[in-house]
Amino acid sequence: MKNYIAIMVLSGLLLGCGAAKPKVDDLAVNNPIVTALDLTNIDNDRVPVTINPGRFTVETVTYRLPKVVQGTYSVADYGRYVDDLKALDYDGNELEVNKVDENTWTITNAVQLDKIVYLVNDTFDTEKQGGIGGEDIFSPAGTNIEPENYVLNLHGFIGYFDSLKNNQYTLDVTAPADFVRTSALQDNGSETSEDGKIITSKYVAQRYFDITDNPMMYGKLDVEEFMVGDIKIVLSVYSPNKVHSAASLKQTIYDMMKAQKTYLGDVNSTPRYDVYLYLSDGDADAPKGFGALEHHTSTVVVLPEASSKEGLAKSMIDVVAHEFFHIVTPLSVHSEDVHYFDYYEPSFSKHLWMYEGVTEYFAQHFQVYEGLVTPEDFYNVIQGKIAFSKRYADDMSFTVMSENILKSPYKENYVNVYQKGALIGMCIDILMRKESKGTRSMLSLMKELSAKYGKNKPFEDDNLIAELSEMTYPSVADFLKTHVEGDLPINYNEFFEMVGLIEGETEVETNFIFAGGQNIIFSGAPDVGIFFTEVALKNSFWKSQGIQANDVIKSVNGEELTLQNAQQVITGMFSWQEGQEIEMLIERNGEKIDIKTTLTKPMAVTNGLIENPNASEAQIALRKAWLKG
Numbered sequence: 001m002k003n004y005i006a007i008m009v010l011s012g013l014l015l016g017c018g019a020a021k022p023k024v025d026d027l028a029v030n031n032p033i034v035t036a037l038d039l040t041n042i043d044n045d046r047v048p049v050t051i052n053p054g055r056f057t058v059e060t061v062t063y064r065l066p067k068v069v070q071g072t073y074s075v076a077d078y079g080r081y082v083d084d085l086k087a088l089d090y091d092g093n094e095l096e097v098n099k100v101d102e103n104t105w106t107i108t109n110a111v112q113l114d115k116i117v118y119l120v121n122d123t124f125d126t127e128k129q130g131g132i133g134g135e136d137i138f139s140p141a142g143t144n145i146e147p148e149n150y151v152l153n154l155h156g157f158i159g160y161f162d163s164l165k166n167n168q169y170t171l172d173v174t175a176p177a178d179f180v181r182t183s184a185l186q187d188n189g190s191e192t193s194e195d196g197k198i199i200t201s202k203y204v205a206q207r208y209f210d211i212t213d214n215p216m217m218y219g220k221l222d223v224e225e226f227m228v229g230d231i232k233i234v235l236s237v238y239s240p241n242k243v244h245s246a247a248s249l250k251q252t253i254y255d256m257m258k259a260q261k262t263y264l265g266d267v268n269s270t271p272r273y274d275v276y277l278y279l280s281d282g283d284a285d286a287p288k289g290f291g292a293l294e295h296h297t298s299t300v301v302v303l304p305e306a307s308s309k310e311g312l313a314k315s316m317i318d319v320v321a322h323e324f325f326h327i328v329t330p331l332s333v334h335s336e337d338v339h340y341f342d343y344y345e346p347s348f349s350k351h352l353w354m355y356e357g358v359t360e361y362f363a364q365h366f367q368v369y370e371g372l373v374t375p376e377d378f379y380n381v382i383q384g385k386i387a388f389s390k391r392y393a394d395d396m397s398f399t400v401m402s403e404n405i406l407k408s409p410y411k412e413n414y415v416n417v418y419q420k421g422a423l424i425g426m427c428i429d430i431l432m433r434k435e436s437k438g439t440r441s442m443l444s445l446m447k448e449l450s451a452k453y454g455k456n457k458p459f460e461d462d463n464l465i466a467e468l469s470e471m472t473y474p475s476v477a478d479f480l481k482t483h484v485e486g487d488l489p490i491n492y493n494e495f496f497e498m499v500g501l502i503e504g505e506t507e508v509e510t511n512f513i514f515a516g517g518q519n520i521i522f523s524g525a526p527d528v529g530i531f532f533t534e535v536a537l538k539n540s541f542w543k544s545q546g547i548q549a550n551d552v553i554k555s556v557n558g559e560e561l562t563l564q565n566a567q568q569v570i571t572g573m574f575s576w577q578e579g580q581e582i583e584m585l586i587e588r589n590g591e592k593i594d595i596k597t598t599l600t601k602p603m604a605v606t607n608g609l610i611e612n613p614n615a616s617e618a619q620i621a622l623r624k625a626w627l628k629g
Contacts, residue, residue, distance in 0.1 A: 046119035066343035079103030085118035139289035183216035259370035274298035279305035299323035339458035350399035357421020379609035389419035438625035500615025516604030
């Protein structure tokens with residue numbers, strides 16, 4: 001999972017189905033659990049769900065929706081979105097149901113249980129922060145129920161019986177015939193109503209994991225399918241105001257994934273990969289948690305619809321590249337905590353530095369390695385991550401944080417996995433290339449781990465650091481012990497010296513709400529409103545307009561700016577482009593000042609990484625191996 005930081009910165013035994021009383025020797029725990037969603041019968045913005053488990057031979061069974069799902073590192077409690085859960089016997093009468101907690105129901109007299117029915121609310125409508133803090137579900141892990149769009153993260157609709165998570169599931173999704181529907185879940189045919197207005201699509205999941213691992217999108221979608229080598233890419237886009245399309249993003253995704261496949265080389269890949277993109281229009285009930293959630297063969301992405309074409313393309317490269325690289329870790333290389341994931345009482349691996357951090361490093365490194373960005377662009381990304389990481393506890397053991405990620409003070413440091421975690425990957429990469437004279441790298445090390453384990457064989461969590469130490473070099477072993485297991489902050493200058501980089505003044509491209517290094521140029525206070533900070537003077541555009549610290553922004557392009565609509569309005573400023581006419585009304589010491597101007601390219605002068613003109617041949621050679629192979 002990757003958060004896209006914008007303005008702000010987780011039983012019983014079954015017998016065969018049928019009304020006749022089964023015999024004990026008919027025991028068949030592998031009979032499918034039959035499930036159904038009806039998108040043609042929405043009840044007050046809620047989807048009807050039916051769960052038919054077949055016959056039980058025990059008096060009490062437990063049914064749950066996930067508390068936490070894979071790829072997220074926070075409590076979601078999907079059961080809180082369930083209404084009116086009923087257990088019905090074979091005569092249609094209600095059985096006794098006891099709600100044990102937010103996600104758990106027990107059903108008594110379960111030998112008479114025919115099916116469970118309930119309604120599910122969507123999560124998008126209730127978001128306040130989009131899962132970035134607070135109790136919201138991170139938007140890409142959430143659900144949407146609208147007349148024109150359904151985001152079906154199935155873990156939000158379908159649950160499991162404690163001992164039957166390995167049973168096969170069948171799923172019927174009934175929807176209007178004119179809906180576009182996309183899913184990589186195994187297709188089992190479809191049925192069309194007599195009047196041709198309704199289609200029931202039938203799917204098969206081999207176990208509950210495959211329910212949670214295969215999201216769907218239904219509705220008025222825009223879909224493009226294309227091949228990248230031997231991988232079929234299915235890009236599904238929902239843009240409520242038709243601002244963007246799958247066709248407009250197709251080339252970006254193609255170029256990115258082609259470069260990724262080249263970068264990964266012989267790492268096994270999937271024959272199909274789905275990208276589900278929901279573009280938020282900023283309305284009150286629209287999703288607010290921008291980013292993505294990975295699955296084995298797909299990713300769900302939520303980004304602002306107000307993004308420019310160029311801005312959206314850049315975001316898609318950063319976000320989708322990260323998720324696609326998860327095919328290496330944790331999808332191919334993972335511990336028992338991931339392989340035998342407990343949706344109710346999960347335990348967490350010690351190695352978020354690898355799952356999320358190394359993945360994020362690959363998502364940035366491949367861009368310079370394959371020529372999508374310049375070395376200077378890459379240096380600026382690295383410098384930004386260093387600056388961002390300093391906002392979090394730099395003296396916290398990463399393995400301790402990872403294992404305790406749901407608890408304070410560790411959960412407050414989660415975002416650092418995308419900053420310092422990526423920098424850990426960078427340091428190991430440089431060490432590997434230096435020790436091997438350019439023949440081994442962080443990526444080659446992950447390939448070795450993938451060959452040793454793979455998606456069906458987990459490693460022992462407590463032994464990974466020792467294994468990596470044996471597989472690499474004393475310098476890598478010392479780094480892991482000191483800076484990953486240990487809590488000693490990393491001196492990044494030692495690694496930059498190895499590749500002939502030094503700190504110096506550099507000019508970087510920025511946008512109209514940052515001043516380089518993701519320094520936000522706005523702040524807010526209840527008694528003042530939204531105002532410019534002194535950081536704005538580091539942004540060339542705002543400096544050219546004579547902006548001063550503490551200037552209060554009253555309106556933007558005629559729209560009043562308040563604390564309540566600040567996220568929506570300022571998010572829209574991401575789409576501002578050079579040459580565009582804008583108007584802003586500000587207040588300075590009680591005086592109103594109207595700014596009407598044409599946007600110029602915003603730049604920021606900042607301290608960053610530059611190539612040392614006095615670097616040695618050995619330093620230059622290692623830098624070349626690091627950046628270009």
